Amino acid sequence: MLTLVRIITNEQGQSPERSEFFAMRNKNFKRLSLLLAVMLFSSIFRTTTYAGQGTFTKVTYGSRYYKIYVPSTYDGETEVPLMVMLHGGSQDPDQFAVGTRMNEIAETENFIVLYPDQPATANQNKFWNWFEPAHQHRGSGEPAIIAGMIGEIKNTYNINDNMVYAAGLSAGGAMSVILGVTYPDIIKGVGIVSGLEYKAATNMTGAFMAMSMGGPDPNTQGTLAFNEMSGYATKLMPTIVFHGNSDYVVQKINGNQILSQWAQVNDLLDDGRDNNSINDTPNTTESKTVTGGRSYTVYSYEDGKGNLLMQKYLVDGMGHAWSGGSSLGSYTDSTGPDASRIIWGFLSGNSIDDGETENPGGPGGPENPEVEVAYGTATEHYVAGRLDTSGYLQMGAKYGYIARFNLYRLVGTNVWTDVNPIG
Numbered sequence: 001m002l003t004l005v006r007i008i009t010n011e012q013g014q015s016p017e018r019s020e021f022f023a024m025r026n027k028n029f030k031r032l033s034l035l036l037a038v039m040l041f042s043s044i045f046r047t048t049t050y051a052g053q054g055t056f057t058k059v060t061y062g063s064r065y066y067k068i069y070v071p072s073t074y075d076g077e078t079e080v081p082l083m084v085m086l087h088g089g090s091q092d093p094d095q096f097a098v099g100t101r102m103n104e105i106a107e108t109e110n111f112i113v114l115y116p117d118q119p120a121t122a123n124q125n126k127f128w129n130w131f132e133p134a135h136q137h138r139g140s141g142e143p144a145i146i147a148g149m150i151g152e153i154k155n156t157y158n159i160n161d162n163m164v165y166a167a168g169l170s171a172g173g174a175m176s177v178i179l180g181v182t183y184p185d186i187i188k189g190v191g192i193v194s195g196l197e198y199k200a201a202t203n204m205t206g207a208f209m210a211m212s213m214g215g216p217d218p219n220t221q222g223t224l225a226f227n228e229m230s231g232y233a234t235k236l237m238p239t240i241v242f243h244g245n246s247d248y249v250v251q252k253i254n255g256n257q258i259l260s261q262w263a264q265v266n267d268l269l270d271d272g273r274d275n276n277s278i279n280d281t282p283n284t285t286e287s288k289t290v291t292g293g294r295s296y297t298v299y300s301y302e303d304g305k306g307n308l309l310m311q312k313y314l315v316d317g318m319g320h321a322w323s324g325g326s327s328l329g330s331y332t333d334s335t336g337p338d339a340s341r342i343i344w345g346f347l348s349g350n351s352i353d354d355g356e357t358e359n360p361g362g363p364g365g366p367e368n369p370e371v372e373v374a375y376g377t378a379t380e381h382y383v384a385g386r387l388d389t390s391g392y393l394q395m396g397a398k399y400g401y402i403a404r405f406n407l408y409r410l411v412g413t414n415v416w417t418d419v420n421p422i423g
């Protein structure tokens, strides 16, 4: 095709007869091109109209594919958030969309949803390989592939960089933890349903052990995660966890460990010190019941300055399932609190009043000012424009910085300071 285009281009300025010939040929070529384009388009993209509103499209990505939901309200001019949804074992993007109903929320709240598919060629039972070291680090394996898909979406659509979130079920929940750890510069909040902490296992045997007994000490895993994030994290990581009290596939200890692991990450992120300024002791605990459904407990954790940062929902009697999901999907429990609405509300800071589950609106929204943290050497901060020369010299002299240190910015003021001046 490209060769043909070049030939036609080169034939410009020929004799009238030849021009006529090529005009005819050009016309046929255009028709052929159109046909080819249509064929190509339909083989790559299979777009279906979702519930008579937005579009739900299958897109080939190398040897893989993803599905993307674009709400009918998307106009290309207004930036919209992006929610990455990672399915569980044996599931696929279609099933996960049906079970979580995230597309319905995206339609009313105007955000895009990306559903990466884990093919059977990568894992026989379509589990994300969260338990293998090859898929636990930045720049390699599945986290890198998913980050690549996110990049493609960001190049194609008008996405608000500050509102890109990852959520998942089971193996997908474990992978959303890994995404938050490996790409904190892209992922601005995580939601985990029936998942596991960072590096809960590093091989298949360990995976089954972790699922039944929990992984290593979450405080240790939090420090590991923090080290992995170093240089890429720009702010604290809002985290919301759901787990069934009767989950015997991935035992509930794992939900507790996820929360504790992220508490340690955020403790280290907030002032560079392991001083439990952020910790896994809840600031508030509430018992609630879904009307006609399950009872559950909500544990809320603050950032040390009174702002909501993390939440954990433990659902009484629920098994291995997406809480509040549609019974038309797989691995759902329709009688639990609506995890999709609550996760979206928490991460985006936009609570949705559905008359059933109240949510205060979480920390992930752009309107919710909070301390931003950047790591690096004084020189790096200077080069990145966070400090001017005099600021660099003053801070270096005052604290004797020669290596990594934490630099803070209060959102809205654009003034970067050392940890100490922040009250």
Ligand SMILES: [Ca+2]
Pocket (backbone or CB within 6 Å): 266, 267, 268, 269, 270, 271, 272, 273, 274, 275, 276, 277, 278
């Ligand atoms: Ca701390």
Ligand SMILES: [Ca+2]
Pocket (backbone or CB within 6 Å): 263, 264, 267, 274, 275, 276
């Ligand atoms: Ca700590």
